[in-house]
Amino acid sequence: MKYALLAVVLFTAACTKTSDPHEQEKDPELISISVTDQQVVIPAGGSATILLQVDEPGFVFNYDVTSPQCQIELRLHGTTSQPDSYFIQSITPAQNEGSYEIRLQDKGIHLTYKEQVVLCLITSRPGYGKTMIATKAFQVISSLSHAGISEFSFTQKLNPALTADVNLQISPTQEPYIHKIEGNIPCWLEDLNLTATFTSGNPVKVNGVLQESGKTVNDFSSPVEYNVLTNEGTLLTYTVRVDLFTGLPVIIINTEGGKPVTSKEDWMNATIRIQGMGSFEDLPQMKTEIRGRGNTTWCWPKKPYALKLESKTSLLGMPKHKRWVLLANFMDRTMLRNRVAYKIAQSTSLAWTPRNETVELIFNGKHQGNYMLIEQIKKDKNRVNISDDGYLLELDFHFDNEIQWMSEYGQSVQLGKIPFAVKFPEDDEITPQQIEWIKNYINQAGQAIYGPDFCNPENGYRKFLDMQSFVDYWLVFELCINHELANPGSVYMYKDKDTKLFAGPTWDFDWGTFSYQASPQARGKLFMTEAIWYKQLFKDPEFRALAKERWNALKGNFEQIPAFIDREAEYLALSAELNFKMWDPAESRFMNGGNLINGDEYLSYFSAVERMRNILVERIRTLDEKINAL
Numbered sequence: 001m002k003y004a005l006l007a008v009v010l011f012t013a014a015c016t017k018t019s020d021p022h023e024q025e026k027d028p029e030l031i032s033i034s035v036t037d038q039q040v041v042i043p044a045g046g047s048a049t050i051l052l053q054v055d056e057p058g059f060v061f062n063y064d065v066t067s068p069q070c071q072i073e074l075r076l077h078g079t080t081s082q083p084d085s086y087f088i089q090s091i092t093p094a095q096n097e098g099s100y101e102i103r104l105q106d107k108g109i110h111l112t113y114k115e116q117v118v119l120c121l122i123t124s125r126p127g128y129g130k131t132m133i134a135t136k137a138f139q140v141i142s143s144l145s146h147a148g149i150s151e152f153s154f155t156q157k158l159n160p161a162l163t164a165d166v167n168l169q170i171s172p173t174q175e176p177y178i179h180k181i182e183g184n185i186p187c188w189l190e191d192l193n194l195t196a197t198f199t200s201g202n203p204v205k206v207n208g209v210l211q212e213s214g215k216t217v218n219d220f221s222s223p224v225e226y227n228v229l230t231n232e233g234t235l236l237t238y239t240v241r242v243d244l245f246t247g248l249p250v251i252i253i254n255t256e257g258g259k260p261v262t263s264k265e266d267w268m269n270a271t272i273r274i275q276g277m278g279s280f281e282d283l284p285q286m287k288t289e290i291r292g293r294g295n296t297t298w299c300w301p302k303k304p305y306a307l308k309l310e311s312k313t314s315l316l317g318m319p320k321h322k323r324w325v326l327l328a329n330f331m332d333r334t335m336l337r338n339r340v341a342y343k344i345a346q347s348t349s350l351a352w353t354p355r356n357e358t359v360e361l362i363f364n365g366k367h368q369g370n371y372m373l374i375e376q377i378k379k380d381k382n383r384v385n386i387s388d389d390g391y392l393l394e395l396d397f398h399f400d401n402e403i404q405w406m407s408e409y410g411q412s413v414q415l416g417k418i419p420f421a422v423k424f425p426e427d428d429e430i431t432p433q434q435i436e437w438i439k440n441y442i443n444q445a446g447q448a449i450y451g452p453d454f455c456n457p458e459n460g461y462r463k464f465l466d467m468q469s470f471v472d473y474w475l476v477f478e479l480c481i482n483h484e485l486a487n488p489g490s491v492y493m494y495k496d497k498d499t500k501l502f503a504g505p506t507w508d509f510d511w512g513t514f515s516y517q518a519s520p521q522a523r524g525k526l527f528m529t530e531a532i533w534y535k536q537l538f539k540d541p542e543f544r545a546l547a548k549e550r551w552n553a554l555k556g557n558f559e560q561i562p563a564f565i566d567r568e569a570e571y572l573a574l575s576a577e578l579n580f581k582m583w584d585p586a587e588s589r590f591m592n593g594g595n596l597i598n599g600d601e602y603l604s605y606f607s608a609v610e611r612m613r614n615i616l617v618e619r620i621r622t623l624d625e626k627i628n629a630l
Contacts, residue, residue, distance in 0.1 A: 030059045030133060033121050039139045040104060041146045042086055044232065047105045052091075052119055052135070057098035061121060063091040071123070072102070077116035077137040085110045086140065104140065112145040112172055112179070144177070147230040149238050151199040152181050158195040158214060163187045168240070177236050181226075184243040186574065188250065188360070188367050192220040192242060202228050243277075245360060246575040249316055250275040251326070251373065252362045253290065253305075260364075261305060264292040272307065280316045280357070293325065295398050296511075296591050302330040302369060302583050306376065316357045318375060319382035326361060327372040331588035332510045333600045333608040335370050335572055335579065336565060340616075341480045341509035342374075343564055347557035348472040349550075350504045352383055358572060369579040370572070377492060377505060379424040384505065389497035391438045392424035395488040395532065402427040403435055409446025410533045414487045418532055423492075445501060449533050455540045461533075466500045467543060471550045473503035474534060479558060479619055480513045481522050486531035514612045514619075517599030526626045544630040551627040558620055562613050569609040576605040 036051040052072075054061075061071045065088050074088050075081065089105035102119065118134045141150075154166045168183030185192075197214045198204065204211040205227050206218060218224050226238040244250075255261065256269040267289035274283035287310040294304045305326040312320040329335055335358070345353040356374035360367065375383060377392070384392050394401065397414035401421035410418045420442055425434060445464035454460045477485040484490055490508035495501045512518025521527050529538050537543045586601035600608035 029056065030121070030123055031055050033119065033133055033135050035119060035135050035138050037138065039141060041141055041143050042104055042106045043143045044111060044234075045106055045108050046143075047089060047103050049101050049103050050138070051094060052100040052102050054098045054100070054121070059098075061123075063100060065089070065091055071121055073120045073122065074104075075118055075120055075134075077118055083113075083115060083117060083140070085113045085115075085142070106142065110142070110172075111176055112142050112148065114139065114141045114145045114150060143232070144230055144234060144236060147200070147202040148179070148228045148236040149181070149198050149200045149204065149226060151197075152183075152238075152240070153197050154185070154194050155197055155214075158197065161187075161189050168242075170238070177234060179236070179238045181238050181240040182243070184247075184574070185245065186578070188245050188362055192244060193217055194220055194242075196240075198226075200228055202230060204228050244275075245277075246370075246578060247277060247279075247571070248358055248360050248370070248575050249277050249280050250360045250362060251371070253288070254364055255290065258364045261290055261292050261303065264294070264298055267291050267308060272309070274315065274359075276316070281314075283313070283315060286310060286313065295400075297328060297330065299591060300328070300330045300588060302328040304328045316359075316373060318355045318357070321375065321378065321380060321382070323376040323378050325374050325376045326359075327374055327510075329370070329372060329510055330583060331585045331597050331601070333580075333585050333598065333603060333605065334514075334569075334612050335576055335605075336568055336609065336612065337480075337510045337513050337598075338372055338374075338508075339568060340561060340565060340612075341476065341482070341506060341513060344479060344558065344561060345476045345504075345506040347560075348476060348554055349468055350472050350476075350506070351469070351502065352385065352505050354383075354505060354507065358568075358575070360575065367578070367582075369582050370575045377423070377507060384424070384494050386424070386494055386496040388425075390424070390499075391422060391434075391495055393438070393442075393493045394421045394423050395419060395491040395493070396421065397487050397489055403430060405439060407442055407446055409443070409450050411530070411535070412486065412488055412532060413483075414489075418488065424494075441495070441501075446533075449536050454536065455542070461537070461540075464501055465537075466502045467546055468550065469503040470533075470537065471543070471547050472554070473506070474528060474531075474547070475551060475554065475623075476506055477528050477531075478526055478623060479616075480509055481515065481519050481527075481615070481619065482509055482511075482513045483519045483522075483528070484508065484511070485528050485534075488532055491532070511597055513598075514615050515598045515600065516615070517596060524622055526623070538630075548627055548630060551623065555620070555624060562617055565609065565613045565616070569606065573605070580605065 032055045034053045040048050040050050042048045062069045063072050064070055072091055074083060076083060086104050086106050089103045092101050094101045116137045117140050118137050120132050120134045122132050149170060152168045152170060154162060156162045156165050166183055166185050168181050170179055170181050172179050195217050206224060220242040224240045226240060228236040230236060252273050254271050261268060270288050270290045271285050272288045273285040276282045289308040291306050292298050292303055293306040297304050307324040309322045312322050314320045315324060327338060329338060342353050342356055354375040356372050359371050359373050361371045379386055379392055395418060397412060397419060399419050404419060404421035406417040406419055408417055412418050422430060422438060448454060448464055449461040492505055492507060493501055493503055516523045519527060589596050600611050
């Protein structure tokens with residue numbers, strides 16, 4: 001009997017599990033956490049609550065926000081940073097098991113904010129393979145932002161003239177309760193009467209008129225002020241500023257009957273008006289005449305034009321005149337070659353360099369791209385300031401002027417001799433006596449330059465030429481790497497009654513400049529010291545000394561040009577984007593035997609500008625070394 005009892009005891013012991021003192025029961029596994037609301041609105045200086053739901057109600061964690069070991073954190077979505085406008089004030093269990101009420105407190109730092117955040121539960125327990133579980137992102141917004149405008153756009157559906165929807169950016173200013181709404185409309189619109197689509201928690205008014213999103217039309221050609229009154233009685237102001245197009249002034253030209261310009265000789269009737277885009281005074285519509293211009297440039301797809309206004313008028317802040325030019329700069333990937341060259345010339349002592357501004361051209365209702373509006377070289381008190389007894393001359397190998405001749409003194413690459421032409425007096429006004437007089441003067445100057453006493457201060461070339469203007473003119477061509485001085489092409493000189501002959505003004509600096517593509521011989525050296533008369537002039541020690549003096553006097557001005565390039569490139573960025581969708585500067589190679597002219601035609605806009613800038617910086621170093629060694 002006792003054996004049977006022992007067997008029962010042993011069987012019972014075998015069926016009873018012995019507890020392992022090292023084995024501990026695992027905490028309930030946490031899978032996810034969530035919030036009950038997708039948006040929390042916090043009153044200014046106040047607080048708001050949101051419910052956190054833990055999927056495993058029995059999961060134990062530290063939710064004491066005063067404890068350094070608190071396992072709940074609030075983070076900006078996609079970052080490890082915490083918001084700086086509000087914080088978790090407290091966490092308390094809610095009525096339902098596994099729910100926690102989280103109170104968010106405004107810090108009073110920012111009046112408006114609208115952010116995507118997540119709640120994180122830190123779970124650094126071994127065996128789970130996770131260190132943090134987060135909720136889906138939800139929005140925390142201040143009551144002022146909630147009442148105010150949170151989205152603002154112009155849709156193509158409601159504004160058919162647009163090429164795409166335009167979303168504007170809303171941002172605060174330094175002034176409390178005042179915001180700015182800004183954006184760019186990347187296409188040309190004749191007017192800015194647009195229907196805005198916006199989101200706001202409270203009614204919105206403009207000049208006291210209630211605004212309906214997607215219905216109310218306003219004129220956005222000037223800033224429009226939207227006002228919203230919050231529930232707390234605070235007035236919020238949103239100033240909407242719209243940049244139209246590229247931000248550059250816009251010239252609108254319409255020819256009679258919408259006909260294209262096909263001639264460089266025949267003027268066509270047209271109208272012109274200018275939208276200054278807030279940077280310049282607008283020009284109301286007025287009559288003008290228009291024709292083509294240029295030699296090689298007229299053969300390219302993007303055409304340059306000459307304008308003759310019905311009366312002397314100031315355009316874009318430049319002095320009044322009838323005659324203006326629209327340069328297409330077709331071959332120039334940087335759109336800056338002429339602009340920078342004129343800036344360089346303006347920093348010298350040359351009496352006048354054509355003023356210019358970069359514009360967008362709308363021709364017969366169609367955008368033609370980026371152009372340069374520039375003063376045409378004309379006799380005028382604000383341009384080439386000579387009297388009626390003066391002369392304006394052009395040296396150009398095209399040899400296509402009415403009054404022209406070849407001078408045997410000096411040298412040119414294209415024609416051997418130097419071609420001279422009279423640009424003023426005009427062809428229909430100049431007399432035979434005037435023609436003969438200026439020919440004789442140029443002949444006497446040539447004889448003096450190449451005569452045995454050419455360095456004589458009284459009877460040599462200095463009697464005929466203004467030395468400083470010829471030095472500064474040469475410096476501009478050397479610095480810009482413009483070989484046209486030697487051709488010569490678009491080279492100008494002028495003289496007034498009883499004055500010497502002056503060099504200038506500069507013109508036409510888009511072919512091969514700021515590049516070694518067309519002038520590889522310029523790299524590391526001076527290359528225009530033999531152009532036209534300069535080979536002889538540089539034989540004069542005083543001319544060389546003046547070249548050194550002028551270079552060192554102007555070098556500081558030239559060293560400011562790279563920064564000018566940087567500013568201009570940023571200003572023209574949007575214009576460049578649109579321009580090069582229409583025009584391919586590499587097509588210019590077909591007028592140059594299939595060879596690229598500037599060497600940057602296949603580069604991106606900013607790469608081409610950077611290349612230009614670097615070459616200019618290098619060129620300044622080269623000229624500093626070589627001129628000071630003359």
